[in-house]
Amino acid sequence: MTDKDQSSADDKTLVRASQQGDMAAFEELVARHRDRIFARAYSMMRNEEEAVDLSQEAWVKGWQRLRQFQGDSSFGTWMTRVVINLCLDQLRKQKRQRTESIEAMDEESGGVERQMPVVTVNPTAGLEREELRQRIDRALGLLSYEHRTVLVLHEFEDMEYKEIARTMGCSIGTVMSRLFYARRKLAVLLADIKNQDLL
Amino acid sequence: MDYDKQLKLQALLDGELPEAEASAVAQWLAQDHEAAALREELRNTRGALAEFEAGIQMPESREFFWSKVQREIERLETPAAKPASAPFSALWRRFLVPASAVAALIIAGVVLNRPDSTGHTPAAEIETALADSGAFTYRDYSAGTTLVWLSYPADTEVADNDEMGTVE
Numbered sequence: 001m002t003d004k005d006q007s008s009a010d011d012k013t014l015v016r017a018s019q020q021g022d023m024a025a026f027e028e029l030v031a032r033h034r035d036r037i038f039a040r041a042y043s044m045m046r047n048e049e050e051a052v053d054l055s056q057e058a059w060v061k062g063w064q065r066l067r068q069f070q071g072d073s074s075f076g077t078w079m080t081r082v083v084i085n086l087c088l089d090q091l092r093k094q095k096r097q098r099t100e101s102i103e104a105m106d107e108e109s110g111g112v113e114r115q116m117p118v119v120t121v122n123p124t125a126g127l128e129r130e131e132l133r134q135r136i137d138r139a140l141g142l143l144s145y146e147h148r149t150v151l152v153l154h155e156f157e158d159m160e161y162k163e164i165a166r167t168m169g170c171s172i173g174t175v176m177s178r179l180f181y182a183r184r185k186l187a188v189l190l191a192d193i194k195n196q197d198l199l
Numbered sequence: 200m201d202y203d204k205q206l207k208l209q210a211l212l213d214g215e216l217p218e219a220e221a222s223a224v225a226q227w228l229a230q231d232h233e234a235a236a237l238r239e240e241l242r243n244t245r246g247a248l249a250e251f252e253a254g255i256q257m258p259e260s261r262e263f264f265w266s267k268v269q270r271e272i273e274r275l276e277t278p279a280a281k282p283a284s285a286p287f288s289a290l291w292r293r294f295l296v297p298a299s300a301v302a303a304l305i306i307a308g309v310v311l312n313r314p315d316s317t318g319h320t321p322a323a324e325i326e327t328a329l330a331d332s333g334a335f336t337y338r339d340y341s342a343g344t345t346l347v348w349l350s351y352p353a354d355t356e357v358a359d360n361d362e363m364g365t366v367e
Contacts, residue, residue, distance in 0.1 A: 023269065023272075027265050027269070030264070030265055030268060031261050031265070034257050034261070034264060035255065035256050035257050036252070038255065038256070038257040039252040039253075039255035039256075040252070042255055043251070043252060043255075048258060052257070052258065052259060052264075055257070055264075056264070056267055056268055056271065059268045060268060060271045060272055060275065063268075063272050064272075064275070118233065118236045118237050118240050119240050119243075120236055120239070120240070122239075122243040123243075123247075124243065124246075124247040125243075129250060129254060130254065132247060132250070132251075133250075133251055133254040133255075136247060136248060136251050137251075151248070154213070155245065155248045155249075156248075156251075156252055160215065161210075161213075161215055176206050176209065176210065177206070179209065180205065180206055180209050183209070183240075183241055183244045183245075184240070184241075186244050186247075186248075187240050187241075187243065187244050190244075190247065
């Protein structure tokens with residue numbers, strides 16, 4: 001397959017060629033989807049260096065497991081699941097190594113979100129895209145990994161509750177509680193960031 | 200506000216609430232202003248997140264990132280390298296030590312068994328313990344002397360061998 005063929009070929013064609021061992025075709029797939037895979041890793045890890053390393057690992061695993069890809073979902077979706085699993089493994093390792101904060105324990109026990117006042121004014125209304133992205137970036141960084149992960153899987157990966165529960169190894173009820181807390185906390189954090197910027 | 204109802208409100212927003220329960224939650228929303236405000240907050244948060252990942256880009260160039268991926272793939276696909284062979288000097292020493300011991304033994308044997316001026320051979324003998332070929336014993340009965348020569352590998356060679364043991 002020539003360079004021109006590769007750039008004009010669709011993902012299915014490139015995947016078939018890659019499955020036959022065509023590394024140039026695989027390179028084209030990496031080029032097409034690398035930003036999306038990196039973005040997903042970054043959303044979950046909140047660390048650029050780790051996100052790059054895990055993206056790289058995901059692509060290597062993708063190549064090794066390419067024969068298992070049956071085309072049930074799009075190649076991009078399949079690859080994001082690969083990187084998500086790697087991120088979850090990494091986050092679990094990190095969690096084992098650190099002591100849980102009091103805040104995280106409060107979050108896990110539930111109920112904190114019930115006392116949060118409803119944010120009636122949209123704190124992101126009228127923001128430029130880059131400004132909005134930066135604020136969300138800051139707010140996401142203040143969530144615990146469990147809450148951030150549920151949010152990422154639901155909002156960015158469009159996973160259903162039961163799929164998130166299976167992926168994270170918890171009950172659907174826990175997923176609903178974590179998602180609710182994460183959204184409410186995010187709204188409060190975005191409002192706080194807005195207020196700080198106004199001062 | 201009832202927490203269970205709040206979760207149901209969220210499920211309605213996410214399209215995960217069964218039809219049978221949806222109408223009850225919708226009725227509650229119509230009557231409760233606080234519930235309606237909460238729904239707006241949840242919607243706003245979803246809306247804010249919608250475009251977040253679209254602005255994130257890999258900080259490394261296409262070529263550089265691919266070179267790292269490719270190198271790792273090739274490294275994993277290359278069969279494991281054969282263990283490194285022992286350095287020539289270590290092999291040479293391994294041969295030289297027993298060879299020199301045998302040579303010294305032969306020379307000693309020739310010298311000691313040479314008949315003296317009276318035609319008698321000296322009252323001396325050399326033994327090699329079969330159980331330990333690295334040890335030689337020389338006895339001179341006339342002088343009442345016994346010498347034991349141990350020719351085990353030198354420390355440096357042992358160190359070399361240890362190093363070789365860690366090569367994968």
